[in-house]
Amino acid sequence: MAVYNHFAVSDESNAYQLSVGTMNTEQSTVGDGLRGRSYRPFTTNDDDHNSKQPENCARQLGGGFWYGYCVDYYNAVSLTAAGNKFGWQTREGAQLLQQAEMYACK
Secondary structure (H helix, E strand, O other): OOOOOOEEOOHHHHOOEEOOOOOOOOOOOOOOOOOOOOOOOOOOOOEEOOOOOOOOHHHHHOEOOOOOOOOOOOOOEEEEEOEEEEEEEEOOEEEOOOOOOOOOOO
16 A cells, blocks of 8 residues: 555646655555656546657556556556556565555545
8 A cells, every 4th residue: 555645636638647745654555656657647548648758658558547658667657568467666676466446535
């Protein structure tokens, strides 16, 4: 579980841009996989916003996300080339997950 002091997603007119604050390391059980993702718009297979590559990362990897590069090992959040696993940086290193869920609480 990753707990952030701020997590927001903008509206459609701003391409669902992500805004993430600092991670609460005392409450979190994984590493900060969203570090460096703030201000990135959301890319889907039919709406390409990953500005750092000419390819559409969502189409190439099989899912939408706040991509910079299609495989972004620096931030350890990416889909594998097969498009069926999600990489998240844990305290023990990168971990491939079959699924991921996000919850926003007030």
